[in-house]
Amino acid sequence: MNKKRDAKNKSYYIGLIIIHILLLSMTLTKRKDRKTIFLTLLLIVGFAFHFEYPLYILKAYRYRTGILRTKEKDNSFGSVLSQALFVPSAAIFISAFQLGWKMKILFTFYFVFIERLFLKVKIFKNNWWHTSFTAISICTYFFVSDVCYKGIKKSKKLFSNLTLYHSIHLTYMSLLFSASLFGLFRFTPTSRTTQPWYEHYSFTKVYLVIETVITTFILERKKKWLKVLPLFIIVIVDRVLLKMDRLKVKGSYWLGLFPIRMIAHLLSFQLQRWIKK
Structure with missing residues (x-):
């Protein structure tokens, strides 16, 4: 039974990994300012990790990817996927193509939908965290990404x-x-x-x-x-x-x-x- 559950969990997360790798690949191949994009990506991934540090320590939520056997390792691995790939790939896509607030809202709803879906199929669990916090933090993150992209492009110290x-x-x-x-x-x-x-x-x-x-x-x-x-x-x-x-x-x-x-x-x-x- 656990093997079937882990396989189901893996399929959702692996599907999301593929989607966001493709999104990131498209951003890097379609845009010529790859150094700016890559440096911005490093910066916003770093911001994401720092934002997530206290949430992990305070056990705001729990990931159940089914990829790693140990529950706590699996949780931290899910956290890494979210902060290093899922959200930053969307943010750099928006910033690199200079997409406006409508696309930011659209991607925010996309992540809200993903979270609600993962909660429903029980491959993600909120402890004291709430989906509304996700919406606010992700939308803000997209605007922060824009500022970082422009700052790096202008070579600001x-x-x-x-x-x-x-x-x-x-x-x-x-x-x-x-x-x-x-x-x-x-x-x-x-x-x-x-x-x-x-x-x-x-x-x-x-x-x-x-x-x-x-x-x-x-x-x-x-x-x-x-x-x-x-x-x-x-x-x-x-x-x-x-x-x-x-x-x-x-x-x-x-x-x-x-x-x-x-x-x-x-x-x-x-x-x-x-x-x-």
């Missing part, structure tokens, strides 16, 4: 700095989220818990905000030797957390988690060069 921060944050988050899904590491902020993944994911979100602020600030300094400092700080903090038993790593830290940290830092360095070019 504020938007350039915000894009750098969110790009680095997304790089760290994507790599660490994937690594933790495969069981390579886990944060344990409390010694006893009945919700290990929930605590790990919640802690990771907050930890990476601080980590990204430090990394972005240091990378913006002119002295080249400072570029290695963020990685050095990260390794020290990781080692302290390991000593405190607040970070658990599968196998050796230097062969498991450290290479991921190194890759994330190198990608961040390259992103800075590309964004500031």
Whole structure:
């Protein structure tokens, strides 16, 4: 019975994934200003994740994608799909093609319909969240996307700095989220818990905000030797957390988690060069 339910859940979410990948692909292929589009996408995905952080921690709603076996992992994966693909792909489509308020309202109703449908077939659950909150936040998000797109297109310093921060944050988050899904590491902020993944994911979100602020600030300094400092700080903090038993790593830290940290830092360095070019 559970297998049939998971298969049904998967079909809805996979269908939505295909629709929004096609929407994003069309935006990137039909428009020539691909760098502006991609940078705007990174920025608004970052905004979406920051907006969703407290909602996840406060358990506003629950996703049931049926893609991952563990319920809490499945919930966080649904959250990632929503904030990284579903809503941002629609927002960048509207901004890139400079569509007006009518299309914003239309897409808002589209997401409201999706949420109501998912609630009805029980593959999404609202706890204290309400669909009206979804409508207001998504419609607002579309207008924020327009502002970001125009700011990046005009090469405004504020938007350039915000894009750098969110790009680095997304790089760290994507790599660490994937690594933790495969069981390579886990944060344990409390010694006893009945919700290990929930605590790990919640802690990771907050930890990476601080980590990204430090990394972005240091990378913006002119002295080249400072570029290695963020990685050095990260390794020290990781080692302290390991000593405190607040970070658990599968196998050796230097062969498991450290290479991921190194890759994330190198990608961040390259992103800075590309964004500031």
